[in-house]
Amino acid sequence: MSRLLEDFIRLWRQSKAAGKEKLRLTVPELAQIWICTERNVKFLLNKMSVARWIHYAPGRGRGHVSELTILADPAALILQEAERMVVEGHVEDALSLINNTEEDFPVKTHFLHWLSNYFGIRVEAAGGAHREVLRTPVFRAINTLDPASAIYSFDFHIIRQLYDTLVEYDHRTGEITGSLAHHWTSNENCTSWTFYLRKAVYFHNGKLMDSHDVCHSFQRLKHGGLAQSWLMAGVESIQAISENIVQVDLANPNYAFLHFLSFTPAAIIPKRYMKDSEDDLHAEVGTGPFQLSKYDRRICVLDAYDRHFRGRPYLDRVEILHIPELGQQLPLPMDSSMLLVHTEETGTESYVTHSDNEETDDGYEGRSLLTINMRKEGPLQDPLFRMALSHLIDRVKMVSVLGELRVSAAQALQMNRAVLEEDPDFDPDLGCDLLRQSAYQGEPLTVYCVERHGRDAYWLQEWYKPFGIHIAVKLLEWHELLTEEVIREADFILYELVLSEGPMRVMEMFRSNNSFLRAHLSTKVAESVDAAIAVEWAKPLQKDWLETFKPVENVLLQDCCMIYLTRKKSNASFHSAWKGVHMNARGWVDFKDIWWTG
The missing domain is CATH 3.40.190.10 (Periplasmic binding protein-like II)
Known part of the structure; x- marks a missing residue:
């Protein structure tokens, strides 16, 4: 809220308390109401008078008292201020203003209707023409528009509007198609890849894209210590053969390297160039x-x-x-x-x-799942307790109670549209038996998640209570959940894996140090996962690419390192x-x- 509107509301409340249309107030009295100097009182009176919020008649001479009449409706001014805030992009501030003044000025319903009408398609005049604005x-x-630092799917979505990758993964057909590269070749064992770039592709800053931009993007990803730098871990060299040809050499065979380059974090950004010994790079510039x-x-x-x-x-x-x-x-x-x-x-x-x-x-195909922090001392170190946690959940019941975008109990990484009538993993007798044998002694454990997954977390909290398992829930902002300290202290993290984004989302879950699952794996299990991945990715990718990950997934499921919950749409x-x-x-x-x- 602007300071001027805040002061006007204070004045209105004084008028309401007095029960009069005209107020007789001295400058010192106004200074007390507005908590300011007498000099500022005159400034405020002038501003409100010009805006026609008040009429102020100063007393002239001895015995003549100044009179102040309120002309404007504070509720209308609050609505105008909130609407201005929204137009400038400050929706949160607008809602805060409406909520904080609702008791005296009940305009929230009116504002929410205005806000609903504000969204949608509009045709606006711009530069002598009309433009369609959604x-x-x-x-x-x-959270970020830097491709190499992005983790969340919504960030990926916005980044995809701004940037392109060399190739693209078609999630409907499972095929790799050309994008910034129109053609590519590899040697027999897929350790050397050559990409032929489209010509006359321009960045938003007007610069022509060439092979040096591709080399820069990949080198930055490899050596930048960024969230998605793992993508280039197997790359030995990246070189521009010509303005429109790039060669990438790998340390080991990778038949699925095209999938790596189709992943959103591998998007191409402009090469930094030197100007007066300083980098001159425009942020968020793509093709x-x-x-x-x-x-x-x-x-x-x-x-x-x-x-x-x-x-x-x-x-x-x-x-x-x-x-x-x-x-x-x-x-x-x-x-x-x-x-x-x-x-x-x-x-x-x-x-x-x-x-x-x-x-x-x-x-779209998603999986909600629960990571288990195996790096934290306590009962989660016990595989019997981890298995008990999984067998005690009735996922079919969870779907029926919570509904909405949950469509079925989740079974591993299967892309199966069938709705399960029963949860094959739900076995309360076995779960209770494992719980009795485990090291769990009623210690409180905490599930961390963002507000979107809060209902799932609270359902688990209530579901586990009759079994004597005590779960607390901690809701965080999206960016807070990415911090190392939070991931380290969480017993569980409840989040969603987006399977429809293709093999790289699953690969990221298993390999990236910024993955919630990876961060919670014990060192021994993480090494076993890496070994299984190395074997599988040295072979041609299966048509049903999820089968490629079965050996990796089995490593995790055998030790119950994570718990699948529901299929999501x-x-x-x-x-x-x-x-x-x-x-x-x-x-x-x-x-x-x-x-x-x-």
């Missing part, structure tokens, strides 16, 4: 279908990139606004053009769509006038493919 709400913050216009943790504005090598997006601009927990859902107008991705955070559940609206849930609801809407592998809608016909 405003869409999200209920989680963007993608959209270029970044504005970004902070509250708002991300994407403008269509006219020179994208695959063609310009249909939309002119996308404004993504982060909305914090609402405590209630947004009211959807009957004719809303909002495009809403359902993600289970507070504010997105239980939307009832109008008959003109459609839904899609194609393309993702869906979006939208007006029928939207076309080209499909869920991508990351559980979101690709903005470049959609257009409005209404």
